[in-house]
Amino acid sequence: MRSSLKPDLLIAGGGLAGGLIALALAERRPDIRVAIVEAAPQLGGNHIWSFFDTDIAPADRWLIDPLVGHHWDGHDVRFPGHSRSMAGGYNSIESEQLDRRVRAVLPADAILTARIADLEPRAAVLGDGTRIEAAAVIDARGTSDFAMLDLGWQKFLGQLLRLEAPHGLVRPVIMDATVDQSCGYRFVYLLPFGPDRIFVEDTYYSTTPDLDAERLRQNIAAYAAGRSWRVAAVEREEMAALPIAMGGSFDRLWPADDRVPRAGMAAGLFQPMTGYSLPDAVRTAARIAAMPDLSARALRGELRALSHVAWAQRGFYRLLARLLFRAADPPARYRLLERFYGLDEGLIGRFYAGRSTIADRVRILAGKPPVALHRALGALRERR
Secondary structure, three states, rough: OOOOOOOOOOEEEOOOHHHHHHHHEEEEEEEEOOEEEOOOOOOOOEEEEEEEEEHOOHHHHHHHHHOEEEEEEEEEEEOOOEEEEEEEOOEEEHHHHHHHHHHHHOOHHHEEEOOEEEEEEOOEEEEEOOOEOEEEEEOOOOOOOOOOOOEEEEEEEEEEEEEOOOOOOOOOOEEEEEOOOOOOOEEEEEEEOOOOOEEEEEEEEEEEOOOHHHHHHHHHHHHHOOOOOOOOEEEEEEEEEEEEEEEEHHHHHHOOOOOOOHHHHHHHHOOOOOOOOHHHHHHHHHHHHHHOOOOOOHHHHHHHHHHHHHHOOOHHHHHHHHHHHHHHOOHHHHHHHHHOOOOOHHHHHHHHHHOOOHHHHHHOOOOOOOOOOOHHHHHHHOOO
């Protein structure tokens, strides 16, 4: 059965990458008819995305700023050996805002809740057999298959807590690594959303993506109790496992004979050391909105080239991921991050944005590493 819907561009997946593409085109190319097919009832899923001011180019802030629900002028980190307050601005977006914004700019019949069975460069086949044809298709569904990559994982569970009394924080704590480190690098992430509302996330760097949700809930409850926070309600909960790329083949991730344009995680567009994809999603959406030719052929060529260049340029971050997972014993992994957070703030900002200079890279690797030397050398010798 053929659908009567005839978009110029069909976006497969209404998560962060797909939603931003729709918003960018609505703003800069309103002549383009866009449709989204998303399996879940809410676009963007159930997520809180955050980013540093320095992650996004000033020329691209027009796209992301309308989604920001919370902004702070600085942030803190805490480690067993030292704590630090940093001046860089920090922002958070709740997925409900992405859903509202996209639904405000697209016609209601251009957002379909359905499972996709197959994609072609110019068509999507839904689970019920319906075929939707378009001038071009972009696959922004993410991926559950990263078997071609050498991965560790950043896995987490976060809860938005409403407390019985003010928590006392006025700025985020990006990493509180003063918690137990026996199972590998672990930290608690804190976002103060109001005087008595705080998002608390328990995060691990782990060799496997499996997540013990009940254990992490207990950890959050214990952390809150340790701060003398009395919880009145848990207003939301989210959990995920983000890929940390130590190596792998881009040509296996996105084979040259795959003609369907991609965006987001499925294109390998994430920071290898953190797993964060928002800065890449913003850059990709802005790039698409500036393209004069939005045919399937042009999109595939542009997006694969963008992803390939990004993968090639990020070998340094994959090296750092190997150092974290292969050169340090799990209880000592926090020492690498503790040392890193003693460096220059500008260097730290460029690291998260994926724009580390040669001087930055030398500075990060210089000196005696807080790991076994022979294991560090082994990680350095791997070519990934």
